[in-house]
Amino acid sequence: MAEPRECGTCSLCCKLFEITELSKPFGKWCPNCNVGVGCRIYGQHPISCQTFRCGYLAALVPEEWKPSKSHMVITFVKDLEYPVVHVDPNYPGAWRKEPFHSQIRQWATDAAKVDGMVLVSINGQYTVVFPVGEQHVGVVPPGKVIATGQRATPDGIEYLAIVTDRNHG
Numbered sequence: 505m506a507e508p509r510e511c512g513t514c515s516l517c518c519k520l521f522e523i524t525e526l527s528k529p530f531g532k533w534c535p536n537c538n539v540g541v542g543c544r545i546y547g548q549h550p551i552s553c554q555t556f557r558c559g560y561l562a563a564l565v566p567e568e569w570k571p572s573k574s575h576m577v578i579t580f581v582k583d584l585e586y587p588v589v590h591v592d593p594n595y596p597g598a599w600r601k602e603p604f605h606s607q608i609r610q611w612a613t614d615a616a617k618v619d620g621m622v623l624v625s626i627n628g629q630y631t632v633v634f635p636v637g638e639q640h641v642g643v644v645p646p647g648k649v650i651a652t653g654q655r656a657t658p659d660g661i662e663y664l665a666i667v668t669d670r671n672h673g
C-alpha cells in the first residue's frame with residue numbers, strides 16, 4: 505500500500521485561496537503562514553483551513569501534482585467531482601505545461617460526457633476547459649454558477665460556458 509501523503513513543506517493553499525474569516529484575498533500569503541514550515545496559529549486557525557484537504561493530499565491525483573512542485577492546488581467541487589485547478593498567480597502558465605495539460609484535457613473530455621466541466625482558477629478568475637479549447641468566464645459572483653453546453657455544428661462540436669443564476673435550467 506502507498507504511503508499516505510503529507511503536506512510536508514508545502515503551504516501553497518495558504519497562498520492561493522481567499523479566506524473570508526481572515527479577509528485574506530486570493531493569491532497572497534496568509535499573514536499567519538510561516539511558509540514551508542506551517543501555520544503560526546495552528547489549533548486556532550479558521551474552520552475552513554482545518555477542514556481543507558487538497559486533491560493531492562487526498563491522493564486523488566498523481567504524485568506529479570504535488571502543489572509545492574506543480575504550483576497548482578487541485579480541489580473537487582462538492583458532490584459533483586469536477587476538478588478545479590487553482591494555479592499560483594506567479595506561475596500562470598503552469599497548467600499549460602506537460603504532463604498537466606494533457607491530464608486536464610482528458611478530465612475535460614471525460615467531464616463533457618456527463619455534462620461536467622473542468623475549471624482553472626487564477627486569483628478567483630475562472631476558465632472553463634473543454635475537450636477542445638477553453639473559455640475564460642472570470643469571477644463567479646455569489647449566487648451564480650457556471651453552466652456549460654454543447655451543440656453539433658458542421659465543423660464539429662461547439663462548447664459554450666455561461667455564468668448564470670444558481671437555479672438555472
Ligand code: SF4
Pocket residue numbers: 510511514515516517518556557558559560561571572577
Ligand atoms: S496545498 Fe495540499 S499539500 Fe499543500 S499544504 Fe495545502 S493541503 Fe497540504
Ligand code: SF4
Pocket residue numbers: 517518519523534535536537538542543544545546549550553
Ligand atoms: S490561518 Fe494558518 S492554515 Fe489558514 S491560511 Fe493562514 S497559515 Fe494557512
